[in-house]
Amino acid sequence: MKLQLTVDHGKRHEVIRIVDELAEHVDIVEIGYPQMMTFGLGLIEEIHAAHPDLCICVDAKVFHGGTGVTTRAFEAGAGIVTVLSAAPDPVIVKMVEKAKEYGGKIMCDMSAPARSFAKRTAEVDELGVDYVAVHTGYVPEYDYDLETHRRWFTPKIKPLDLAKVARRNLRHAELALGTGINEGNIRDVMTLDPEIIMVGRAIFDTDDHVMAAERMRRYLPFEG
Numbered sequence: 001m002k003l004q005l006t007v008d009h010g011k012r013h014e015v016i017r018i019v020d021e022l023a024e025h026v027d028i029v030e031i032g033y034p035q036m037m038t039f040g041l042g043l044i045e046e047i048h049a050a051h052p053d054l055c056i057c058v059d060a061k062v063f064h065g066g067t068g069v070t071t072r073a074f075e076a077g078a079g080i081v082t083v084l085s086a087a088p089d090p091v092i093v094k095m096v097e098k099a100k101e102y103g104g105k106i107m108c109d110m111s112a113p114a115r116s117f118a119k120r121t122a123e124v125d126e127l128g129v130d131y132v133a134v135h136t137g138y139v140p141e142y143d144y145d146l147e148t149h150r151r152w153f154t155p156k157i158k159p160l161d162l163a164k165v166a167r168r169n170l171r172h173a174e175l176a177l178g179t180g181i182n183e184g185n186i187r188d189v190m191t192l193d194p195e196i197i198m199v200g201r202a203i204f205d206t207d208d209h210v211m212a213a214e215r216m217r218r219y220l221p222f223e224g
Contacts, residue, residue: 001190001220003213004057006178006200008032012039016046018209023051025213028080030057030198041076048077055079061109066091067098074102082107082133085120089127096128105130107176110166117162121169131176131196134163136189138180160188167192186219 005026007015019029031044036059044056057080058073066083073081083095085108092108099106108129112120121132137159163177177189178198189197199216206212 001194002027002196003217003220004028004030004176004178004196004198005203005213006030006032006198008034008200009204010035012043015039015043016050018204019047019054020050021209022203022213023054025210025217028055028057028196030059030080033059033061036060041072044073044076044078052077057082057107059109062091062095063087064091066095070095070098070106071102074098074104078104080105080107080131082109083129084109084111085124085132086111089123092124092127092129099130107131107133108173109133110135110162114157114162118165118169121166122171125170125173129173132166132170132173133176133178133196133198134166135179136160136163136177136181138182138185159185160192163189163192163194183215183219186216190219 003026005022007018007030010018015035035043044058047056056078058078059082060069060073062069062083063086070081081095081104083092083106095106106129108124110117110121110132124132137157167175174195175192176196176198177192177194181189181197181199182202202216203209203212
């Protein structure tokens with residue numbers, strides 16, 4: 001089981017500083033889509049040069065043109081590149097092929113609506129992605145029906161509901177879980193045996209980032 005640091009905010013020097021601070025305390029560092037849009041792959045190259053053994057997840061959220069984006073990301077130093085589950089099947093297949101060429105991995109970000117979540121999870125699993133990422137919904141803005149966005153609509157999607165659907169439908173890919181995970185709910189998350197636990201604010205919103213990362217790591221199974 002791996003701990004992934006999600007870096008979705010901050011100026012360039014702040015991103016570099018937080019990665020330098022936590023590189024030895026996490027297994028994967030995800031450079032989020034906002035950072036990729038703002039700073040480009042030059043940021044990945046800089047981080048990879050400073051920490052060549054660190055696995056970097058480039059949250060590219062690919063929807064089309066997967067071959068070119070994937071190639072550039074891996075050449076910049078990425079170990080994992082993300083694709084949206086809404087992407088056409090041929091795009092995902094091409095990305096999987098390119099990842100094998102570079103010795104990297106593809107993470108599929110599940111963007112499917114609740115009504116088709118099970119079907120699409122099984123489909124992307126068969127396409128050969130390495131990880132399927134599900135947002136667990138432990139934050140207030142997810143406390144609504146995922147299809148209508150009506151807060152008063154019932155039944156509501158509860159935390160881990162979609163993650164449980166993904167777990168039942170995965171045969172090959174590993175499960176990655178994120179969004180709102182902290183010490184108060186990580187035990188529930190671990191019951192689904194994810195390969196990757198993605199954590200952001202539970203680390204960033206503390207005075208001691210290293211201690212927070214180490215505290216989260218204590219919940220992960222020891223791999224001696």
